[in-house]
Amino acid sequence: MKLSTMLGAALLGVGAMLSPALAQGTIKIGYSETLSGTFAQIGDQGIKTIQFVVDGINAKGGVLGRKLELVPIDNKAQPADALSSLQKMVDDNLPIILNCGPSNIANALVAAVEKNNERNPDRRIVYVNCGAVAPELTNERCSFWHFRTDVHAGMKAEIMVRALPKSTTKVYMINQDYLFGQAVQRDLKLYLEKLRPDVQIVGDELVPLGKIKDFSPYVTKIKASGAHALLTGNWGPDMTLLIRSGMDMGLTLDYYTYYSHLAGGPTAIGPGGAGKVHSIMPFNENIGAETGNKELDAWVQAFRKSHDFDFVFGDRRLAVELIAAAIAKAGSTDPLKIAQAMEGLKLTDAAGHEAIMRADDHQIQMAYYLGTFTPGTKYDSEKTGLGWKTDVTFKAADISQATTCKMKRPTS
Numbered sequence: 001m002k003l004s005t006m007l008g009a010a011l012l013g014v015g016a017m018l019s020p021a022l023a024q025g026t027i028k029i030g031y032s033e034t035l036s037g038t039f040a041q042i043g044d045q046g047i048k049t050i051q052f053v054v055d056g057i058n059a060k061g062g063v064l065g066r067k068l069e070l071v072p073i074d075n076k077a078q079p080a081d082a083l084s085s086l087q088k089m090v091d092d093n094l095p096i097i098l099n100c101g102p103s104n105i106a107n108a109l110v111a112a113v114e115k116n117n118e119r120n121p122d123r124r125i126v127y128v129n130c131g132a133v134a135p136e137l138t139n140e141r142c143s144f145w146h147f148r149t150d151v152h153a154g155m156k157a158e159i160m161v162r163a164l165p166k167s168t169t170k171v172y173m174i175n176q177d178y179l180f181g182q183a184v185q186r187d188l189k190l191y192l193e194k195l196r197p198d199v200q201i202v203g204d205e206l207v208p209l210g211k212i213k214d215f216s217p218y219v220t221k222i223k224a225s226g227a228h229a230l231l232t233g234n235w236g237p238d239m240t241l242l243i244r245s246g247m248d249m250g251l252t253l254d255y256y257t258y259y260s261h262l263a264g265g266p267t268a269i270g271p272g273g274a275g276k277v278h279s280i281m282p283f284n285e286n287i288g289a290e291t292g293n294k295e296l297d298a299w300v301q302a303f304r305k306s307h308d309f310d311f312v313f314g315d316r317r318l319a320v321e322l323i324a325a326a327i328a329k330a331g332s333t334d335p336l337k338i339a340q341a342m343e344g345l346k347l348t349d350a351a352g353h354e355a356i357m358r359a360d361d362h363q364i365q366m367a368y369y370l371g372t373f374t375p376g377t378k379y380d381s382e383k384t385g386l387g388w389k390t391d392v393t394f395k396a397a398d399i400s401q402a403t404t405c406k407m408k409r410p411t412s
Contacts, residue, residue: 283314
């Protein structure tokens with residue numbers, strides 16, 4: 001049964017049993033996002049994407065007979081501002097905070113939510129994370145109150161290494177110098193050693209987050225290294241400026257990226273990157289057309305009619321659908337009951353693959369894709385004339401990894 005069908009049946013069944021008083025008002029979801037500053041373009045597209053999914057659920061009757069309402073607060077990509085936004089949501093008695101990274105913010109939020117819920121059991125809040133992917137967050141720093149709807153950096157590192165062609169034997173790595181980027185660097189090395197011991201790392205850089213304005217010195221070093229491929233977890237301007245510099249300077253190698261499909265990436269790549277830039281992604285708009293999924297393709301067309309950017313945030317769609325399904329299953333907006341309902345919850349993602357919120361660590365187990373930026377796709381990205389073509393689909397079981405989480409659950 002598809003998630004839309006499952007949700008519809010559950011919501012109608014529960015809604016019919018509600019008293020009129022309980023059915024009144026919206027169910028508010030706090031959304032802490034970067035809406036200003038260096039990374040605002042990604043934040044803006046993220047919130048519009050999530051609102052589109054929320055609107056779709058509301059159009060089908062909402063949850064428990066009530067509409068979902070997104071309550072956004074700008075965290076300015078700063079942990080201190082994210083903690084302030086969390087406190088406001090707690091003060092307003094919102095049951096859920098949704099945040100999609102970065103990992104330094106998520107790390108602060110996990111600790112703060114844990115502390116708040118222990119000290120204030122009458123004002124608990126569930127944290128749904130749709131984009132902060134440092135592995136630690138569902139391993140040694142796991143929390144009962146934290147759920148992640150994107151695969152973590154270690155899983156993405158395994159995908160990237162497995163995708164490297166046999167002819168690639170020299171790689172150069174550039175990553176951002178904070179919790180996430182350090183995890184990417186560590187795990188790429190781990191999986192290169194484990195799966196591709198024939199590959200030589202000819203360069204390894206950590207760059208300050210959002211501070212580099214000119215990547216040409218790095219591109220010069222990459223050229224001189226003789227690398228066959230550049231591996232990077234960079235996102236935001238650290239991604240777009242790196243790729244643009246590489247294209248401008250005629251860097252002839254393959255780019256294997258975590259996030260070149262995000263806002264500004266396709267424009268930075270341009271026609272010169274056709275067939276050379278690969279990205280690991282939870283969704284791309286051509287999947288429906290590639291697989292003959294007419295329902296999915298129609299959904300993509302509806303999104304494109306009202307938005308001037310691509311829908312690439314499969315992790316965010318899953319986050320909203322997880323929240324809706326858990327509230328429906330719990331029959332309540334009580335945070336404890338929502339969290340309990342999320343554990344082990346099975347969903348169907350946009351492309352029809354099963355996704356499971358693993359109870360052991362609250363790490364989603366989901367399908368993922370490796371795509372190449374290329375001409376000839378049904379849908380192009382950012383009006384470039386090129387789009388993302390799916391090369392490999394990794395099912396959840398293909399990329400599942402063990403966890404070191406030792407979950408502590410509340411007794412009441």
